[in-house]
Amino acid sequence: MNASQSGQRRRVLPRMALRQYGVLFATYLGSQCFSVACMVFLLVSSIVLELLGPQIIRAFIDDVQHNSAIQSLTTQAIFYLVVAIGGRLVSAGASYFSENVGWNATNQLRADLMYRCLKLDHSFHTAHTPGELLARVDGDVEILSHFFSQFVIRFLGCGLLVVGVLLLMARESIWFGIVMTAIFLLGNIILLYIQKIAITYYKLHLQTQAELSSFWGEVFTCLEDIASCGAVCYILRRYFRLQRQEDAAEMKRTAFWAAFEGAEVVLEALSLLITLILGALFFVQGQFTIATVVMLLLYTGQLLAYIYDMAEQLSSFQQAVASLERINEIYHTQSRVQDGPGVDFPVGALSVSFEDVSFAYEKGQPVLQDISFRLAAGEIMGLIGRTASGKTTLIRLLMRFYDPTCGSVFLGGQDLRQARLDDLRRRIGLVTQDVQLFRGTLRDNLTLFTESISDQRILQAIERLGITEWYRRLPQGLDTALSSDGGGLSAGEAQLLACIRVFLQDPQLIILDEATARLDPATEKILIRATRQLMAGRTALVIAHRLSTIERVDQVMVLAEGRMLEYAPRHMLAKDPASYYYKLLRLAHSEEMLP
Ligand SMILES: Nc1ncnc2c1ncn2[C@@H]1O[C@H](COP(=O)(O)OP(=O)(O)OP(=O)(O)O)[C@@H](O)[C@H]1O
Numbered sequence: 001m002n003a004s005q006s007g008q009r010r011r012v013l014p015r016m017a018l019r020q021y022g023v024l025f026a027t028y029l030g031s032q033c034f035s036v037a038c039m040v041f042l043l044v045s046s047i048v049l050e051l052l053g054p055q056i057i058r059a060f061i062d063d064v065q066h067n068s069a070i071q072s073l074t075t076q077a078i079f080y081l082v083v084a085i086g087g088r089l090v091s092a093g094a095s096y097f098s099e100n101v102g103w104n105a106t107n108q109l110r111a112d113l114m115y116r117c118l119k120l121d122h123s124f125h126t127a128h129t130p131g132e133l134l135a136r137v138d139g140d141v142e143i144l145s146h147f148f149s150q151f152v153i154r155f156l157g158c159g160l161l162v163v164g165v166l167l168l169m170a171r172e173s174i175w176f177g178i179v180m181t182a183i184f185l186l187g188n189i190i191l192l193y194i195q196k197i198a199i200t201y202y203k204l205h206l207q208t209q210a211e212l213s214s215f216w217g218e219v220f221t222c223l224e225d226i227a228s229c230g231a232v233c234y235i236l237r238r239y240f241r242l243q244r245q246e247d248a249a250e251m252k253r254t255a256f257w258a259a260f261e262g263a264e265v266v267l268e269a270l271s272l273l274i275t276l277i278l279g280a281l282f283f284v285q286g287q288f289t290i291a292t293v294v295m296l297l298l299y300t301g302q303l304l305a306y307i308y309d310m311a312e313q314l315s316s317f318q319q320a321v322a323s324l325e326r327i328n329e330i331y332h333t334q335s336r337v338q339d340g341p342g343v344d345f346p347v348g349a350l351s352v353s354f355e356d357v358s359f360a361y362e363k364g365q366p367v368l369q370d371i372s373f374r375l376a377a378g379e380i381m382g383l384i385g386r387t388a389s390g391k392t393t394l395i396r397l398l399m400r401f402y403d404p405t406c407g408s409v410f411l412g413g414q415d416l417r418q419a420r421l422d423d424l425r426r427r428i429g430l431v432t433q434d435v436q437l438f439r440g441t442l443r444d445n446l447t448l449f450t451e452s453i454s455d456q457r458i459l460q461a462i463e464r465l466g467i468t469e470w471y472r473r474l475p476q477g478l479d480t481a482l483s484s485d486g487g488g489l490s491a492g493e494a495q496l497l498a499c500i501r502v503f504l505q506d507p508q509l510i511i512l513d514e515a516t517a518r519l520d521p522a523t524e525k526i527l528i529r530a531t532r533q534l535m536a537g538r539t540a541l542v543i544a545h546r547l548s549t550i551e552r553v554d555q556v557m558v559l560a561e562g563r564m565l566e567y568a569p570r571h572m573l574a575k576d577p578a579s580y581y582y583k584l585l586r587l588a589h590s591e592e593m594l595p
Pocket residue numbers: 126361362367385386387388389390391392393394
């Protein structure tokens with residue numbers, strides 16, 4: 001995807017209302033009142049101590065000029081030392097509390113976002129790529145943690161200090177105060193202007209870097225395909241193009257940051273020069289002592305340091321606002337599929353029925369139309385149909401990943417809209433060809449990290465599924481290490497693992513989605529045996545392209561372009577020459593015949 005395409009796809013996020021900022025801050029900072037109060041107290045104390053430093057130095061120099069006693073000078077020097085060290089310690093304390101507040105707030109926010117993402121329906125996840133969500137839950141929250149912990153301390157701290165310094169300067173001479181305020185404002189405006197341009201290039205550079213990273217991500221996930229298709233030259237050409245883009249963006253970014261730093265140096269020199277000239281003028285007029293000029297020079301130095309810091313903090317503030325707006329979108333997105341009040345499902349196998357169900361992902365493009373059928377509790381249904389006929393969509397409605405556009409779906413006689421989602425999904429076990437594995441042991445992958453499931457229960461499940469022989473061949477049994485990309489397991493073994501997983505879940509309805517599509521005959525045999533055991537005593541729905549997969553089912557449904565062509569007991573369809581199933585059975589290449 002090139003930059004322009006990504007730009008076109010970028011959505012404009014709604015601006016956050018002030019009230020929404022309030023809600024976020026109250027939610028995540030409200031619970032840390034004590035830490036926030038400590039942070040503010042320490043912050044103000046450190047500012048007072050910092051402002052006190054130059055005053056002590058002035059008093060010290062004045063006393064030296066007036067030949068004060070060595071004892072009083074020593075006391076002042078020690079006092080300065082105590083104030084300087086105390087200021088640092090108090091400031092470190094304020095930073096400690098602000099870091100704590102920041103991390104607590106963002107960890108809580110990250111957990112909440114994660115939970116909301118998991119609860120959002122499939123349409124949200126189709127519209128947002130995993131990379132995008134990762135960037136929000138991790139990247140944006142990271143930026144916010146910096147904002148929570150640093151912005152308050154540095155920006156508000158700087159703001160208070162600047163006001164303090166300018167007031168103390170104005171106390172010496174109102175004109176000096178006015179001139180330094182003007183320099184401060186002008187310097188800030190110029191630096192912010194240059195920074196605004198520099199940030200544009202900074203973002204461009206980040207974007208080119210992100211494109212390069214996502215390109216490497218793509219390449220590393222399909223190394224075998226690249227080598228087998230002879231696409232190495234194409235990959236290199238694409239890499240060089242992206243790298244050139246990144247270099248160009250980096251050059252511009254560096255040039256503008258150099259301009260920014262240059263402006264800082266000029267501003268520094270000008271401010272010190274003006275302080276010296278004004279100081280000299282007021283000294284000649286007898287308004288300032290040498291000590292006062294030294295003190296004002298020290299304050300000017302502080303003022304400059306704060307200007308740079310504030311400019312830096314303002315840019316992180318802009319980033320934080322952008323992150324907050326992106327996070328806010330997830331925060332306030334309501335799942336289209338909401339929990340119902342809750343129902344009492346019957347015990348044992350559950351019946352399934354669809355009543356006049358139609359569904360469309362996009363308005364006006366129906367994927368399922370007028371589907372009505374009833375599968376009795378404990379029966380097995382085979383679902384066949386060509387690619388894109390709507391089989392997976394039907395399952396998604398049954399799992400309530402989506403709600404039908406019209407009509408209703410019932411499980412155990414209960415309308416799915418009335419059920420609580422967790423309760424519903426707990427009762428359905430799904431085995432697909434793409435089994436998701438997690439980095440961990442075989443045990444972790446079977447129990448999904450639920451420690452309350454004992455090894456004994458797992459081994460019983462393995463025995464009940466009739467796959468003990470397969471299990472014995474695993475090098476370290478339940479401690480066999482697995483990686484998230486399925487390393488160490490074949491596709492068939494991964495499906496066996498999914499069967500055990502579902503068996504341990506003990507659901508009342510089983511869904512097998514083309515579970516034996518890619519297996520060698522030996523593994524297929526083991527898997528078929530395991531799935532039969534899995535389905536025993538439960539209602540089951542089996543999706544298959546191959547008729548052998550559904551040889552033993554009770555009912556057969558044939559789907560074509562989202563419509564139900566036939567639904568009847570398998571033995572009846574197998575005997576009816578007018579049925580599609582009958583014709584399919586008589587054709588060697590059934591796939592070509594699927595309606
Ligand atoms: N998340 C989605 N958003 C929009 N359209 C979708 C989505 N998922 C599937 N579709 C479309 O819905 C139609 C039915 O897809 P579905 O996956 O249900 O078919 P299928 O019969 O399971 O196909 P296959 O056998 O290839 O898995 C297809 O045209 C597909 O492009």
